[in-house]
Amino acid sequence: MPSSVMPTPRRGDGPRPPAAVSAVGLRKSYGDKTVLDGIDLRIPAGSVFALLGPNGAGKTTTVQILSTLVAADGGHAQVAGHDIAASPDGVRAAIGVTGQFSALDDLLTAEENLILMADLLRLGKREGRFRAQELLQRFDIADVAGKRAATFSGGMRRRLDLAMMLVGDPQVIFLDEPTTGLDPRSRRTMWDTVRSLVAGGTTVFLTTQYLEEADQLADRIAVLDKGRIVAEGTAEQLKAQIPGGHVRLRFTETADYERAVAVFPGAATDEEDLTLRVAGDAGLDALRALLDRLDTAGISAADLSVHTPDLDDVFLTLTGDGATGTGAHDTPRTKENQR
Amino acid sequence: MSTLTYAVHDSMTMLRRNLRHAMRYPSVSLGAAMMPILMLLLFVYAFGDSIGAGMGGGRDAYLEYLTPGVIVMGVAAGAMSTSIAVCSDMTQGIVNRFRTMNITRSSFMTGHVVGSVVQTMVSMVLVVAFALAIGFRSDATPLEWLAAAGLLTAIAFAVTWLSAALGLISKTVESASNKPLLVQFLPFLGSAFVPAGSMSPGLRWFAENQPFTPMTETLRGLLSGSAIGDNGWISLAWCAGISLGGYLWSRSLFNSTTKR
Numbered sequence: 001m002p003s004s005v006m007p008t009p010r011r012g013d014g015p016r017p018p019a020a021v022s023a024v025g026l027r028k029s030y031g032d033k034t035v036l037d038g039i040d041l042r043i044p045a046g047s048v049f050a051l052l053g054p055n056g057a058g059k060t061t062t063v064q065i066l067s068t069l070v071a072a073d074g075g076h077a078q079v080a081g082h083d084i085a086a087s088p089d090g091v092r093a094a095i096g097v098t099g100q101f102s103a104l105d106d107l108l109t110a111e112e113n114l115i116l117m118a119d120l121l122r123l124g125k126r127e128g129r130f131r132a133q134e135l136l137q138r139f140d141i142a143d144v145a146g147k148r149a150a151t152f153s154g155g156m157r158r159r160l161d162l163a164m165m166l167v168g169d170p171q172v173i174f175l176d177e178p179t180t181g182l183d184p185r186s187r188r189t190m191w192d193t194v195r196s197l198v199a200g201g202t203t204v205f206l207t208t209q210y211l212e213e214a215d216q217l218a219d220r221i222a223v224l225d226k227g228r229i230v231a232e233g234t235a236e237q238l239k240a241q242i243p244g245g246h247v248r249l250r251f252t253e254t255a256d257y258e259r260a261v262a263v264f265p266g267a268a269t270d271e272e273d274l275t276l277r278v279a280g281d282a283g284l285d286a287l288r289a290l291l292d293r294l295d296t297a298g299i300s301a302a303d304l305s306v307h308t309p310d311l312d313d314v315f316l317t318l319t320g321d322g323a324t325g326t327g328a329h330d331t332p333r334t335k336e337n338q339r
Numbered sequence: 340m341s342t343l344t345y346a347v348h349d350s351m352t353m354l355r356r357n358l359r360h361a362m363r364y365p366s367v368s369l370g371a372a373m374m375p376i377l378m379l380l381l382f383v384y385a386f387g388d389s390i391g392a393g394m395g396g397g398r399d400a401y402l403e404y405l406t407p408g409v410i411v412m413g414v415a416a417g418a419m420s421t422s423i424a425v426c427s428d429m430t431q432g433i434v435n436r437f438r439t440m441n442i443t444r445s446s447f448m449t450g451h452v453v454g455s456v457v458q459t460m461v462s463m464v465l466v467v468a469f470a471l472a473i474g475f476r477s478d479a480t481p482l483e484w485l486a487a488a489g490l491l492t493a494i495a496f497a498v499t500w501l502s503a504a505l506g507l508i509s510k511t512v513e514s515a516s517n518k519p520l521l522v523q524f525l526p527f528l529g530s531a532f533v534p535a536g537s538m539s540p541g542l543r544w545f546a547e548n549q550p551f552t553p554m555t556e557t558l559r560g561l562l563s564g565s566a567i568g569d570n571g572w573i574s575l576a577w578c579a580g581i582s583l584g585g586y587l588w589s590r591s592l593f594n595s596t597t598k599r
Binding site for chain 2: 121164
């Protein structure tokens with residue numbers, strides 16, 4: 001794709017909400033390793049966007065480029081209305097970033113960390129202190145405000161990290177794998193925090209390798225694999241992109257099985273297990289219709305199970321082999337033979 | 340606020356941060372004073388009689404000769420601790436946080452360097468006090484003391500910028516603590532402990548031409564009244580050169596490195 005045309009794609013400003021983040025053809029290589037191979041993004045203001053991908057897909061690099069930590073080799077991007085290359089300070093004034101590793105000053109106390117941020121944001125002494133207190137309360141670390149950050153647990157460090165990011169009340173926040181390494185309870189807390197931020201109008205750009213997280217939080221999800229965006233849409237749209245849900249019927253009698261094969265000619269068959277997979281959505285009506293057809297034909301099934309596609313299916317289908325990275329080609333791992 | 344006021348404000352914020360670290364961990368600052376104090380004790384009480392005799396005096400004469408040398412060495416050693424502080428900061432996420440904020444870029448390094456110079460000067464006050472306590476006497480006028488403080492600040496500033504750059508090229512805190520050893524050792528190969536003239540010819544050439552010798556000689560002149568000659572200007576030129584080099588090197592390293 002051409003990456004040098006169109007400095008600012010500003011068409012279609014009509015009914016669409018303004019983009020908080022937009023990128024066209026972003027590229028980045030380290031040596032001869034291409035990390036980002038031309039990615040396009042458009043994130044409406046006030047929404048949550050999840051960049052989903054396995055390790056090494058280029059998620060962190062994307063965040064680093066958009067947050068002005070690293071310069072892109074090609075392409076253009078705007079964050080909060082500022083070009084990342086032409087006006088990095090404008091971008092910096094509008095964003096908050098939380099990386100994979102807590103960005104705290106371990107030698108300072110929680111409160112001192114927050115006041116350091118306030119001072120760097122030039123908030124003034126009184127407002128800085130006020131803001132620090134407010135955030136200490138909000139993130140439930142007021143009781144340890146005078147303790148050094150080095151003594152904090154992982155969950156507390158993340159909370160302080162988030163609080164530090166929010167001192168400046170950023171318009172756009174970047175969360176790079178915000179829940180990696182957190183226990184399930186801290187993860188839930190983080191999710192609640194993200195939701196409350198969005199409720200306040202903040203745009204959230206988060207990266208994650210957890211499908212559940214993207215599904216829970218994001219308005220839109222892009223799947224990043226090997227430096228390319230391989231799919232983008234809402235969780236529902238992505239689920240619709242892969243082979244749909246099915247009902248699995250298992251029989252004990254070969255005769256029943258064979259008659260069922262005749263009744264459902266399109267179904268995937270498995271002669272050894274005497275099972276049949278009937279494609280279609282798993283809604284109640286569809287299920288009732290299916291059972292009616294079995295009844296009418298006088299077939300008795302031993303067992304019935306319903307399978308709805310989840311983002312795991314999407315992920316593994318789109319990124320090839322998610323776990324091992326060896327060539328699984330286009331065979332979706334979670335699917336058995338389809339026809 | 341203008342760009343300059345921003346730069347000063349941000350640098351002051353960073354300086355406060357570094358001084359707070361120093362106050363919270365006084366062992367680092369005290370450690371910077373401990374080394375020269377131990378050197379004074381060792382060289383005066385263990386070697387003082389024989390070295391002093393070799394130089395045609397006694398222990399007291401050697402104390403007078405040695406003190407300026409130990410102070411210069413102490414400044415160099417103290418300033419080099421910056422590399423550890425800088426490297427330790429660079430391996431933590433906080434630097435990336437600073438980089439994604441709309442703050443004056445240079446303030447991070449400026450805060451470190453100025454903080455380290457302040458720390459070094461405080462520990463040098465302790466060293467001078469100790470030297471006076473064990474019998475060092477100076478005939479320096481207040482103006483000469485002031486000039487001595489100015490010279491030491493310039494040396495601290497120069498070595499600290501160099502040290503900051505060494506901290507930036509170090510991948511780990513361990514290697515950051517090793518790199519400055521060479522600089523800390525350098526005053527020994529000058530006129531800090533014995534006159535350069537007493538060394539073997541090759542070493543003597545090196546001793547006479549390395550930066551710490553004119554610095555030591557200038558301080559000695561200010562505190563003990565020996566001849567300074569051109570050493571004052573040579574010292575200041577070295578300080579300016581090392582400062583500028585260290586600053587430019589640090590700046591380009593800081594702007595190009597992202598760790599983690």
